[in-house]
Amino acid sequence: MVKDDKKEWFAEWFDTSYYHILYKHRDLKEAERFISNLLGFLDLPENANCLDLACGKGRHSVYLNKLGLKVTGVDLSSNSIGSAKEFENESLKFDVHDMREVYKSNEYDAIFNLFTSFGYFDSDEDNLNVLRSINKMLKPEGIVVIDFMNVHKTINNLVESESKEIDGITFNIKRSFDGDHIYKNISFEDKGHAYSFQERVQGITKEKFLDLFEATGFTVKNIFGNFSLDAFDENNSDRLIFICEKK
Numbered sequence: 001m002v003k004d005d006k007k008e009w010f011a012e013w014f015d016t017s018y019y020h021i022l023y024k025h026r027d028l029k030e031a032e033r034f035i036s037n038l039l040g041f042l043d044l045p046e047n048a049n050c051l052d053l054a055c056g057k058g059r060h061s062v063y064l065n066k067l068g069l070k071v072t073g074v075d076l077s078s079n080s081i082g083s084a085k086e087f088e089n090e091s092l093k094f095d096v097h098d099m100r101e102v103y104k105s106n107e108y109d110a111i112f113n114l115f116t117s118f119g120y121f122d123s124d125e126d127n128l129n130v131l132r133s134i135n136k137m138l139k140p141e142g143i144v145v146i147d148f149m150n151v152h153k154t155i156n157n158l159v160e161s162e163s164k165e166i167d168g169i170t171f172n173i174k175r176s177f178d179g180d181h182i183y184k185n186i187s188f189e190d191k192g193h194a195y196s197f198q199e200r201v202q203g204i205t206k207e208k209f210l211d212l213f214e215a216t217g218f219t220v221k222n223i224f225g226n227f228s229l230d231a232f233d234e235n236n237s238d239r240l241i242f243i244c245e246k247k
């Protein structure tokens with residue numbers, strides 16, 4: 001594989017087959033339970049029009065659609081979208097799109113950004129661009145759900161080094177935090193070639209998110225700490241889940 005130095009890390013790594021091998025054991029049942037809990041909680045209009053922003057191969061989109069919503073899933077990775085397209089139907093569509101830009105203005109009742117699909121950029125301006133775009137894409141009083149990690153718990157429990165063998169490939173993983181970003185360095189060999197990739201996610205705290213929402217025209221309605229939608233607790237919660245309304 002020839003590396004393109006001009007590509008941002010997330011455009012490169014998430015588009016490889018190795019990313020999908022490393023994360024192939026993601027819990028589908030857990031994702032579906034989360035979506036059921038969310039839809040039970042959100043009072044969305046019948047046949048609500050939804051956007052799954054950074055949808056990957058579409059696991060949440062497919063289930064949202066199964067539960068009766070009109071869904072578009074978008075992601076920067078053309079390989080992931082190519083695979084998600086196999087699930088398309090009249091009310092479920094997928095497209096390649098960069099979440100920093102507006103896809104369709106004033107179109108959606110709800111936008112979902114799930115499983116730590118935020119904070120990949122180096123500048124706060126890009127975080128603001130994502131939220132401003134979400135605001136423009138929502139209908140008046142539309143809802144955005146952002147599901148991020150609880151950085152306090154993640155940093156306190158960081159496993160610095162581990163190896164995982166999946167599909168005959170040994171992935172060597174090293175994690176660190178530099179006070180700003182959480183890094184995951186992933187190296188492995190396959191068919192005689194050595195590869196290394198880095199995931200880099202900003203350690204965005206609850207307080208920082210609140211500032212970002214304030215700056216981009218959202219009212220925070222709820223903050224949950226796990227997929228069962230229990231209240232957020234900085235020391236114990238696994239997740240940091242915001243439900244915000246467009247002002």
Ligand SMILES: C[S@@+](CC[C@H](N)C(=O)[O-])C[C@H]1O[C@@H](n2cnc3c(N)ncnc32)[C@H](O)[C@@H]1O
Nearest residue numbers: 010014054055056075076077098099114115117
């Ligand atoms: C951790 S994965 C989560 C995928 C999906 N939400 C799920 O739960 O399976 C993050 C996703 O964000 C996508 N992504 C990264 N940067 C993006 C960008 N600028 N615009 C759109 N999608 C992006 C990646 O391609 C990847 O599919």
